[in-house]
Amino acid sequence: MGKILVTGATGNVGKHVVSQLAEAGLEVRALVRDPGRAWLPAETVRGDLTVPETLEPALKDVESVFLLWPGFTTDHAAEVVTTIAEHARRVVYLSANVPEQPVKHYHEIERLIRHSGLGWTFLRPGGFAANTLGWAGQIRQGVVRWPYGQAARSLIHEKDVAAVAVHVLTSAGHNGATYVLSGPEQLTQAEQVRVIGEVTGREVRWEEQPPEEARDQFTAAWFVDSALKTWESFVTTPEQLTDTVERLLGRSPLTFRQWAEEHAADFS
Structure with a gap:
């Protein structure tokens, strides 16, 4: 198997992709902005997806790429995908299970990849547990004031997203596949807060916040409108639950409680 380049290598998912590939004894290269500050168990190279010309050295001798796109625009995306296609054979793109509008x-970016000539697989996770x-x-103050406490989410552990990515990168039969990923359960946002309180030993309560008040707290209007609309929809139609992680990995996904126990110190 050829060398694998991991972008977003210091992020929530990327760092686990790097470590899991390295633990499997595979050749992995991590693309980072500052190699001197990246403590990763792999070869690190300097590069930035927003500066496409920096990718050439990173792609030398690379067969597959794990692609995580930074930010919410597609600036330089066409150049990046073209550059990857000139060197690598396949790409696993971390997309999202969200509406196009x-x-x-x-x-x-999915469309760019489809027309690039690369072999491709798209991973579309729903909500990340890490977003909590x-x-x-x-949580530290004992009250979470947020809108739509009854919005039910199927949050996924970042380690499970990484494990699926590693499986797809290292096994056959995934070319042209789109995988929708979720955690193993649907918990309302208020229930998520309760679980975090239980594992941290804190008394934490949910306080419902009017959506109009929440809107004023966000600076990106397009984001807050989309988020509020999505959370509202999850009150009556919970976020999609899939068996993809279990089907691909042969085990149940990690639960939100397991995630919260691993991250308890982050709430302390």
Whole structure:
């Protein structure tokens, strides 16, 4: 098996992709902005997806690429995909299980990859358990004030996303596949807060926040409108639950409680 390049290598998912590939004894190269500050068990090279010309050295002798696109625009995406296609044979792209409107960039990058000549697999996770770290400050205060407490999510552990990526990168039969990923259960946002409180030993309660008040707290209007609409929809139609992780890995996905136990210190 040829060398694998991992982008987003210091992020929530990418660092686990690197470590799991390295533990399997595979040749892995991590693309990072500052190799001197990246403590990873792999070869690290300097590069930045927003500066496509920096990718050439990183792609030398690379067969497969794990692609995580930074930000919410597609600036330079066409150049990046073209450059990858000139060197590698296949790409596993970490997309998202979101509607095309108004979150366009995931789908635009998927289209670029489909027409690049690369072999490809798309991973479309729903909500990440790690997103609840945004409540850490409020958890410490004992009250999470947020909209749509009854919105039910099927949050996935970042380690499971990484494990699926590693499986796809290192086994056959995934070319042209799109995998929708979720955790093993649907928990409301209020239930997520309760679980975090239980594993951290804190008294934490949920306080329902009016959506209009929440909107004023976000600076990116397009994001908050999309998020509020999504959370509202999950009150009546919970986030999609899939068996993809179990089907591909042969085990159940990690639970939200397991994730919270691993990250308890982040809420302390």
